[in-house]
Amino acid sequence: MKQQRSTRQRQLVLDAVRSRCDHPTADEIYIDVRASDSRISRGTVYRNLALLSDAGEILHVKVPGADRYDLRRGPHYHLLCTSCGAVSDLPMPYDPELDEQVSRATGCAISRHRTIFEGICPSCAEKQEAGE
């Protein structure tokens, strides 16, 4: 991995991710960062998000549609509301035993697994009942 320099832009991106409790998309981070410095470009935000997640400073959550980023560092499970698109953390421990099981069963060197639960969050369920 390349040597990382410390730049104002990189710091702004990192701060933007850390200042949010939800799971912002790259573009949401871009919007936030633009509020502090309107000259930062999308490319820079994308590049820095990639660098920071490679370095383990933030977590890259691969959700269909648009990838998201998370201030929590370790792997954990996520919940996606298929109605409103909100993503939230789940209070379940990551199970490394599964990775070992799969390693043994397949002969592959497993580095991790990603689990996303799909459902309808309570507020969306309400809206749907009201609407129909």
Add this chain to the structure above:
Amino acid sequence: MKQQRSTRQRQLVLDAVRSRCDHPTADEIYIDVRASDSRISRGTVYRNLALLSDAGEILHVKVPGADRYDLRRGPHYHLLCTSCGAVSDLPMPYDPELDEQVSRATGCAISRHRTIFEGICPSCAEKQEAGE
């Protein structure tokens, strides 16, 4: 859900998915279908893949990069080789109990979960050792 008609194009798409043991991307299906009928358009393939997976005839596997489709119908877990991009099925039973756990913990109506294991498959591991 809309009423489904039976068309030659739809059948070709379904056959193409069923004739493969791997997990083709929409574009791979498109290539296959074009071999039988060179006038089918990408749009039609995408539309039919969506319709068929909505109808439960095939499974939509949401892998980062490009979505894939699977002739197996029920939900199950997948393995993604982060080096060559190959996707394969895992011989592990789907655990519906997890969905209930999350439902209880969050109050959301969980419909399913998707798990993707990431690792390096044996043949890629070999190549990497040889290359370095």
Add this chain to the structure above:
DNA sequence: ATGGGTGCAAAGTGTTTGCAAGTAT
């Protein structure tokens, strides 16, 4: 000074969609 970093805009990649014509029911 040197090599990574930045801004910009253009190009990619994967997917969806508006429309007029076609076709299964």
Add this chain to the structure above:
DNA sequence: ATACTTGCAAACACTTTGCACCCAT
């Protein structure tokens, strides 16, 4: 006859990249 489907191309959403200049080390 009706309304779902198709082919085509344009549009989309998200992300990456080439390039010339900039700046942290």
